[in-house]
Amino acid sequence: MKPSEKALVPFVSVDHMMQLIHRIGVEEMLRGLAEYIEADFRRWDLFDKTPRVASHSDVGVIELMPTSDGELYGFKYVNGHPKNTREGLQTVTAFGLLASVETGYPVLLSEMTMLTAMRTAATSAMVAKHLAPKGADTMAMIGNGAQSEFQSLAMKAICGLKTVRLYDTDPQATRKAARNLAGSGLEVVTCASAEESMEGAQIITTCTADKQYATILTDNMVGAGVHINAIGGDCPGKTELAPAILHRSDIFVEYPPQTRIEGEIQQLEADHPVTELWQVVNGTAPGRTGDRQITLFDSVGFAIEDFSALRYVRDQLPGTEFYHPLDLLADPDDPRDLFGMLQRSAS
Template identity: 75%
Template sequence: MSIAPSELAYVPFVSVENMMRLVHHIGVEEMMAGICTNLEEDFRRWQAFDKTPRVASHSQEGVIELMPTSDGETYGFKYVNGHPKNTREGLQTVTAFGLLADVYTGYPVLLSEMTVLTALRTAAMSAFATKVLAPKAAKTMAMIGNGAQSEFQALALKAICGIETVRMYDIDPSATARAAGNLEGRMNVVSCGSPEEAIEGAQVITTCTADKQYATILTDNMVGAGVHINAIGGDCPGKTELHKDILYRSDVFVEYTPQTRVEGEIQQVGEDFEVTELWQVLSGARQGRRDRRQITLFDGVGFAIEDFSALRYVRDQLEGTGIYQKLDMLADPDDPRDLFGMVERAGEAVR
């Protein structure tokens, strides 16, 4: 979103309310498809970005993280927390906000909520990986873990990959009932009583559970040949969802290896365990799906470039909509060297 010189002192801010207005203005499936397009563009120019594992502050209750990156022209970061215990207290597990800034001036050009946007981005990323790696004729997915992300995941795979049926399971039947109700009329939904039932006939399996522990949501004998797995719930140290034997039977694809080795499913295996970064498949340097019996596994933990892709999508959609507020974030003295004078004149105006 370009900013007129007269408005340089203001930063567009997208609140939660305005993010929801923007989603309805564009359409939830259309918005995730648009973010997916940006993800593909940015993964194809992966080498242009600064890359660093997220800066994490862990506590017994959860984690608070900063996720920065830059492509040399635009800088972006996201602040995000992950507190699984929050659900029991009536709070969101994840909250987030993000910022884009112009590298040339250092001025921020967008501030946005990213609780809703992260849900859209995460689902778009799973769909992007599925599009690249899954069997081409896939029509059915299993969604194990029916929390706040589940509906987004199902609709993203519908919009981007052509998934028609989602088979849902959660240890809490009320979560499945809620998600199934939200998806009613949008796609075929089958509510299941066990993980084994959920994966029957599914070509794509997505796991997205919240507990911060080493868990075994999928055992080795549950995973047959030819499927694609999106393992997106294991996203911090000490939190996994798959039995490690599944990893040895799969070709594993990741976003950024140094981060995933600490946070992803592959934290269960040695540093010499071979993985492929997704951008390598897009560049042709490495192969994705080779044959119909191959198990492909996207070990997704979320990476800063994905948030950058989502934020620039929002920035580009705002122009002409008015679906944002102007924040007075930047000091704008008449003389850039006279910040004190600006403060003094403000005092005179008050008096």
């Protein structure tokens, strides 16, 4: 028995997602994602917002991140297990779903490990476009793990980055990132220390993975007139920046109730002033106001960015072969006759 059309949900596998990215082009897709994310930041007020629903254990966390704009509902499943790397597993895996608010029926199921890497980088670059010093063309990329190449290419595609200066405590990670970025059009400089990576950089991205209070940047390392894009501090107990840097910076966040728990600002008083990024994007709050200002994006990742990314993917799928229909929903001819549908399936 064939399931009816209504029962089928388009599913984008990891392989299909990668093919979709190549068809569109990595940089073009990063630009497209940034546009969708920026559009959703502009209408931020419309969204149902709630801190993610987390299930913590000794070794990691599993989270659900739901949101809705009133027409579409979306959520992401994502785990964070820093010790996975040692076992040859991903620290973070994810998948997500879009559904119609009108019917409650899912309209898209998608892998989101690859897509989260793309949307995180697109968000960083969209924010840097608003906050980084004019003409910024050099970035220090501290932490050369899974996110580093995506960050570098998004900054190139969206902010005009020309040079990326790579540093990681593990030189193998730096070599991997440099190899992956060869031929990207970026000038790639591998550095032996965090200090060296920051020479001449107007944008400083930190994306390290240790689940502890770390100090990747100390106060004396950071000069005036830079934009810090702090990605790695993204759960309780995990930070990357010395508190003194936070006190010298103007801090921009996605959703304060979540960032105060998970971001760099968990190190500060609960009433330390921060600016919500959606207000910068829609012009109701100032972004960068001076050449010597330090702007800090305290990034933790928010459900609306995943929602935007799923919307983008859904809009790219028609006419491609990069999905397959999944028999996820029971759809009896008579909705009250679920049992009859089961009975008839026996024959």
